[in-house]
Amino acid sequence: MDLEPMEVDLQAAVAAEEECYLLTAVAVVIQQEESKKEEEKKKRRPKRIWMHKWLQDRPKYGWYEKLLGYLFQGNITRYKNFLRMDPDRFHELVVRLTPRIQKQDMNMRRCLDSGLKVAITLRYLATGDSYMSMAYGFWVAPNTICSVVPEVCQAIYDEFHEELIxxxxxxxxxxxxxxxxxxxxxxxxxxxxxxxxxxxxxxxxxxxxxxxxxxxxxxxxxxxxxxxxxxxxxxxxxxxxxxxxxxxxxxxxxxxxxxxxxxxxxxxxxxxxxxxxxxxxxxxxxxxxxxxxxxxxxxxxxxxxxxxxxxxxxxxxxxxxxxxxxxxxxxxxxxxxxxxxxxxxxxxxxxxxxxxxxxxxxxxxxxxxxxxx
Known part of the structure; x- marks a missing residue:
C-alpha cells in the first residue's frame, strides 16, 4: 500500500490547520484592539456645551478683529512686528491659502475665517506661545487652535515651496x-x-x-x-x-x-x-x-x-x-x-x-x- 499520498495530505492538513490558528489569533488581537478603542470612546466625557459663551464675543474683543485693524490704521511697524509681515503680504498670503484652508459654514456655527487662521498661525510661529495663551488673545478655543496651526502650516508649505525654494x-x-x-x-x-x-x-x-x-x-x-x-x-x-x-x-x-x-x-x-x-x-x-x-x-x-x-x-x-x-x-x-x-x-x-x-x-x-x- 502506497503511504506517500497519505503523508502529503496529512502535512497539507496540518499546515492548513496552523494557518487557521494564526488567522484566528490575528483576528482575536484585532478584535481586542477594537474593543479597547470602543471602550475609550465610551469613557470620553461628552461635550457639556456647544460653544463657550465668552468665545461668542470674538468680533468685539479678538486680536484679529480689533487689534490688527487698529494697528493697520495707526501703526504699520507694530503690525509687521505682530505678524512678521506687512499688510500687503499678509493679504496675499490669505488670498492664496483660502482655497486650501477655508471650510463651509454649518447650520449651528460659522466656520473660522481664513484670515483668522493665518493670523493665529503666524503669531504662534512668531512667538512660540502656548495654545492656551493664544486662545485668550484671539478668543478661539485652544483645541481649535491646535488643529488650525498644523493645517495652515501644511497649506503654506504646499502653496509656496516649489515657487520659493x-x-x-x-x-x-x-x-x-x-x-x-x-x-x-x-x-x-x-x-x-x-x-x-x-x-x-x-x-x-x-x-x-x-x-x-x-x-x-x-x-x-x-x-x-x-x-x-x-x-x-x-x-x-x-x-x-x-x-x-x-x-x-x-x-x-x-x-x-x-x-x-x-x-x-x-x-x-x-x-x-x-x-x-x-x-x-x-x-x-x-x-x-x-x-x-x-x-x-x-x-x-x-x-x-x-x-x-x-x-x-x-x-x-x-x-x-x-x-x-x-x-x-x-x-x-x-x-x-x-x-x-x-x-x-x-x-x-x-x-x-x-x-x-x-x-x-x-x-x-x-x-x-x-x-x-
Whole structure:
C-alpha cells in the first residue's frame, strides 16, 4: 500500500490547520484592539456645551478683529512686528491659502475665517506661545487652535515651496550661484553653503534616545543649502537629532544626485590667476565628509599659513547659511524655544517657516527692525 499520498495530505492538513490558528489569533488581537478603542470612546466625557459663551464675543474683543485693524490704521511697524509681515503680504498670503484652508459654514456655527487662521498661525510661529495663551488673545478655543496651526502650516508649505525654494539643475544656474559667492564672499566655484540646525522639541513618547543630540537636548535637524544672498536652494526637515549633519545629508536626494553626477554641475574650471581646473563645490564645516563636490576646512593640527588662509576664506563663504539660520530664528521665535507637538507635525512647523523666510538680503535688512518682540 502506497503511504506517500497519505503523508502529503496529512502535512497539507496540518499546515492548513496552523494557518487557521494564526488567522484566528490575528483576528482575536484585532478584535481586542477594537474593543479597547470602543471602550475609550465610551469613557470620553461628552461635550457639556456647544460653544463657550465668552468665545461668542470674538468680533468685539479678538486680536484679529480689533487689534490688527487698529494697528493697520495707526501703526504699520507694530503690525509687521505682530505678524512678521506687512499688510500687503499678509493679504496675499490669505488670498492664496483660502482655497486650501477655508471650510463651509454649518447650520449651528460659522466656520473660522481664513484670515483668522493665518493670523493665529503666524503669531504662534512668531512667538512660540502656548495654545492656551493664544486662545485668550484671539478668543478661539485652544483645541481649535491646535488643529488650525498644523493645517495652515501644511497649506503654506504646499502653496509656496516649489515657487520659493528652487534648487539649480543646469550648469548655467549653478554658475549663477557661484558668481554670487565669487563677487560677494570672494570664494570661487562655490555652488552653495550647507549646514544643519537643531530645532529643539519635546521628547516624543517611547522614543528613547532617538532624538537626543550631542548638545544634550531632544531635536530634529533642519538641513539647508543657501546661496550668497541668503536664499534657500534646498532643504531637508525632520531627521532625528541623534544623527550627525553629515549622516543627515547623506540620506538626502541632493547628496545622491551630486554623488551620482546627476545634479547638472558645470565641468571643472580654473580659478582666477590659475590654469588648474577646480571642481564646483559646496562649502561645509568639519561635520561633513570631504567630496570632490564638497569642501571642508583643514584639520586644526599642524596648519601652514596657506591652510589657515584657506580655512578663513572658507569660513567666510559659510556665513550665508549661518546668517540665514540666525535670521530665521529671530524672525520666527518659536525656533528659539521647545516645539511641543507630536513628531508627525514637526516637519510641518519647521518646513513652513522656510517659504515664509525673506526672499533675500534686501528684504532681510528692511525687516530687521520688526524681528524683535
Amino acid at each position: 528652487k534648487c539649480p539643475s543646469s550648469p548655467d544656474e549653478w554658475r549663477e550661484v557661484a558668481k554670487g559667492f565669487a563677487d560677494g564672499w570672494n570664494f570661487h566655484n562655490c555652488i552653495g553653503a550647507i549646514d544643519g540646525k537643531h530645532v529643539k522639541i519635546q521628547a516624543p513618547a517611547n522614543s528613547g534616545s532617538l532624538y537626543y543630540n550631542y548638545k544634550g537636548i531632544f531635536s530634529i535637524v533642519l538641513m539647508a543649502v543657501v546661496d550668497s544672498q541668503y536664499k534657500l536652494l534646498y532643504i531637508d526637515v525632520g531627521a532625528n537629532g541623534s544623527c550627525s549633519d553629515g549622516g543627515v545629508f547623506k540620506g538626502t536626494s541632493l547628496y545622491k544626485a551630486l554623488d551620482q553626477g546627476k545634479a547638472g554641475l558645470p565641468p571643472p574650471e580654473s580659478l582666477p590667476n590659475s590654469q588648474v581646473p577646480v571642481h564646483y563645490n559646496l562649502v561645509a564645516d568639519a561635520a561633513f565628509a570631504q567630496k570632490s563636490w564638497l569642501v571642508k576646512p583643514f584639520s586644526q593640527r599642524n596648519l601652514t599659513k596657506q591652510m589657515r588662509i584657506f580655512n578663513y576664506r572658507l569660513s567666510r563663504a559659510r556665513n550665508p547659511v549661518e546668517n540665514t539660520f540666525g535670521i530665521l530664528a529671530q524672525r520666527f521665535r518659536c525656533l528659539l524655544g521647545t516645539i511641543l507637538v507630536i513628531p508627525d507635525s514637526y516637519q510641518d512647523r519647521v518646513g513652513m517657516l522656510l517659504p515664509a523666510q525673506p526672499a533675500g538680503r534686501e528684504e532681510t535688512s528692511e525687516s530687521a527692525e520688526e524681528s524683535g518682540l
